[in-house]
Amino acid sequence: MKNRLPPPYGSLINREKMVQFEFESKAYQGFHGDSVASALTANNQTLLSRSFKYHRPRGVLTMAGQDANTMVQLPSNPNALADRELISDGLKVTGQNYSGTLEKDRGQWLGLFSRFLPVGFYYKAFFKPRGIWEKWAPLIRKKAGLGVINQQLVPDYYDKQYKFFDVVVIGGGPAGMQAALESAVPSCEVLLVDENQSLGGSLNYSRFDVEGARGKNQLDKLLNAINDKPNISVMTNAVCNGWFADNWLPIITKKRLYKVRAKQTIMCTGSLEQPAIFHNNDLPGIMMSSAAQRLVHLYGVRPGSQAVIVTGNNDGYGTALDLDDAGVKINAIVDLREDPNYDDIAKAAVDRGIRVETGTTVYAAKHKGANRVSSVDIRKIVSQGICAEQGETITCDLLCMSVGYTPTYQLACQAGGQLTYDDQSAMFSLRNCPESLQLAGSVNSLWSLDAVLMEAKRAATIATNALGLTQVQVADRVTEDTVSPNHPWPIFAHPKGKEFIDFDEDLTIADIINATADGYEHIQLVKRYSTCGMGPSQGRHSALAAARLVAAATNRTVAETGVTTARPPFSAEQLGHSAGRSFYPARRSNMHYRHIEAGAEMLQAGAWYRPAFYRSKGKDSTACIDAEVSNVRNNVGLVDVSTLGGIEVRGADASEFLNRFYTFGFLKQPVGKARYALLTNEAGVVIDDGVACRFGNNHYYVTATTGGVDRVYQNMLKWNAQWRLDVDLANVTSAYCGVNIAGPNARAVLQKVCSGVDLSSEAFPYMGVRVGNIGDIPARLIRVGFVGELGYEIHVPQQYGEALWDALMVAGNDYHIQPFGIEAQRILRLEKGHIIIGQDTDAMSNPNEVQMGWAVSQNKPFFVGGRTIAELEKKPGLRGLVGFVIDDTKAPLPRESHLVVEDQRMTGRVTSCNFSPTLGKAIGLAYVPPEKTTVGTMIEIKSTGGVRVLAKVVELPFYDPENLRQEL
Amino acid sequence: MASLDPTTGMRRSQLYRRHINNKAVFKNTGYDFVVSHYDNGNDQHTELDQARSMAICDLSTLPRTGFKGAGARSWAENQGIKIPDSANRSIVQPDGCLVATLSDQELLILSDILAKSHQVTALGEQSTNDHLENDTQTYLLPRGDSHCWLAVTGNQAAEMFSKVCGVDLRPHKFALGDIAQTSVAKTNAVVIRQDLGQILSYYILCDISAAEFLWDCLLDAMQEYAGSPVGISALEALVSA
């Protein structure tokens, strides 16, 4: 670690704890607290990775986890940021985007061909002929790939958690710390979030005074004060990755996503230092001034031995002092300004005798074939962006850039803030943020520490006033007389190009200019055409330069040109945060485990688990299902119908309510009877069905479909919020478990266990409803015939479900009772011609189309959908749902949604089709044109494999047309 | 203590198999089978400590009921029930049961955890009779079957809830007796703050068909707080402490 500086340098590292790790299969040492980048720089390894497009060598740029230069490969994940990822013992790190070795990349030739890869290359080159992209894509993706995914990885446990705060302060620099402190009035819960390892921001590394002591002193003061406030929570290593409506803030830590709701947000997100644009400005060893300062102060690492500083402000002089103090030889400060306005710090640097060249820039960087800057060519600036013909070469292995900042505007813009550009200060600034969002610090275009701290207090006061916690006069916005740190045009084109605007995407000045020349003048189009700002750092270091270039090329102001929309996430998110602990609700009937024990194959219908069929040894699924069907037809079967919806409709207006809600008439329905209940919406479309059981004058129990009941219940409540009838509605779906016991032996089984009800056909006929007991279990019994046999639906309070199942299975033992699943039930109901809402109906089906005209009352004053159905009846129908049979037993079985065709025209579709074990042939339901609905018509179905199958339209039901069996 | 077999009862909690797998020892409250404690080789003091820090307990077989309708509130008042002034509040009655308002027209009544309150069943019968005889506009709700009933107890309970629920349930924001009808682990639920003894506790009622799902979700969420299921004996100890 030859570049390591002695204490007190290195506030983040612990020199007591040595860490061994590997980079590119070579062993390195660092200290606990080192990032991969700082540890490698300490070992003089400046080349960290290669660029995405041209495989150019890249090293540290920001040292703040804000750029894509340092994306390295870890065993568990690609694209780790070397300046954020901490080293640990045994960690194996490699660079990315190279073939061969990182030092000698065989893909580096890509750079030589860069003139053949112009902006918009992909659009232009692969647009024609059709299909050419598919051929090239694998090769290009291999070259352009970002890291390797470990497909063997066992994911870690990622978690999520809500948090609630009165004030959330994003950014823990001087502004954020001060704002948090000032917000922490009694009973105000404050959260201070920072993405770095520790609070302090620039106080940790920046130079605020000639002596270099003020940052540390201020930091200690603020830290102590924050520690003394129990109502301030601090999260470090935590990124607020977006702003969403009503101050909903996703804050991401290593393994947990915090879903934070703030009443007030104060954004102290700081600013991002911007690069100077010149030939080879991306070489390793060229970095932001702040990056060099971070290396020195946070990690105790000397970033180079001989430095040049290119600056457009006084901050570059502070960096010079820091580097000089750390023993780096400063070969020159190259100041873009013709006539710099020095502050005390700059004067101190000059006083140290450091060579300063004003009105001068770095025109090009050189590398002598190595992967690091070796010298710079500095030249006088003649006019904006134009340099003198001749210059001077100065040796250096470190070049620091200090030419200005962009506010970290992303979150504020997501909140609705607007970015404007001031030509005077050459700087973006934010305005029009929502009332519950305050800005403070350099994101708010304030630069001197005193102004920043004052503005932070002001922002906090606005927030606590808004919360009603304080009533303090708010001071005027702080103004400062410091000169803007932004140079208006640190952009110097070079005949050989390679002046990088966007380091992520290897875009140069010419690429941006050419995009506008190709006609893409809007900044959003420039982005999409050139990919500028589309890389991992999302334009943090390219948006300002791109806006300036596009503005100049299109003769507009930078303010008019603007920047592209800043969408969340602010920084790359691991998939684990989205895919982590989530909820997939599952519902089970009380008899669930009896099905499992009986060998059921369960399937999920919505959230419900339901038995599809019961597996018996040596039989395939079809044989199992057919046996279940046959047992219902010949003996008796038992099916769990607990998932069926159940709604209590009670009160003086119960029948009036049903009369308005469903299509049938209910006013004259006798107590003790069930009636079919068909539901249409206002458009006359069938949306649900069930039976309405009248248990008392003012009491109905209405069933609804498994998938439809929640919507039906909500609909009922919405209508009655308008009608205000004297009726109470209660969704009791889960309160009742239910079975349907069906088959010729059903009554015999029931007679063994049922008391309180005369089960004879005369006393309890088809469509009757009764209350009784099964053993000791109170039960509602409904004689319905969904499967077309003598059958009873038995509904009991939920926690009796399993006991009911047991009682019936025992009682049915002598009668060959067997459970059946929903697959068998689907066949049984199809044989009986019953439709399933949602399968045999679609978003257009009206009652007449599906042969349900009989269930629509023609003589009531109103029902939902009534007027529309009446209008539809005036017009000729467009289609009809019919039953069909296929006599050819060798024909491939049509499936749901197979087409009904006439020559080459599709005229309808199949909604249900199954082989009927009872009838020995395929039966089904299909929509056909009106002229094909007549019984006996032949229709053609395009079945599996495109085979055309002839089917005959028949009368429904297929099975037991006289309905004798269900009325036994 | 020999464990009773919950399958000898007619009413069975949707969760009884989970309890058996966790070596539950059942007891009969006089109403139905509940878990007394889990026989994990720990003594019962451990479950009490557990309940103080982070635990979950299944109360689904304890008595509870509900009433709904335009007349429900005044009818219940006529039965001598103390009713909270506003919706989404609950009050403990003199006999120990808890009366909660879910809206201006809906009451939820939970027995005390010792199942000593007979008011729950008595009210149910009374309402049916009253309603049949004269229209009171009060309708019984089968809350004993429509919803499972869990207790989440311990000082970490609010922190755990923040992992599964978007409502701020921290004790200084969610007062004793407060109710949140909300989504817990994407499942509709009623959450009631009802401290047991001095210990922060919540009742949570969700659709009974989702009982196992929610039970598993809550156990998963409380893992980092070392939470685990406890039997009702631990809760009784909390109350009598």
Added chain:
Amino acid sequence: MKPALPPRATRGRSLKLLTCPLNGSRNISEFTYGGEYHATPNHLTTSARDWAEHVFFHDNAAGVVTEWWCHTASSFWFLAERNTITDEIIRTFKAEEIYTQRVDFSTINPESRS
């Protein structure tokens, strides 16, 4: 039938707060959108065209609209006034503020309020 289109859903908007008159301020994910509120025309006397207009068309107005919302966990329906331009929810209120009395269809439809 007018499809129950939720207000333009973006990631941001799905995290809004909405104040239920019964349950207070909640994440909007706890609610179900119920379509625009407008008075139902008299189904007996209105023309087929106006009826179709009522059933199939949204006003989709830019500005303040009134919408039905249901708090899903408590099945509580209420109304909200929302500015569709700013997505600001101006107020929420119980349905009985508009629906003050029982509606009957037996005689001439009294429901044609507008």
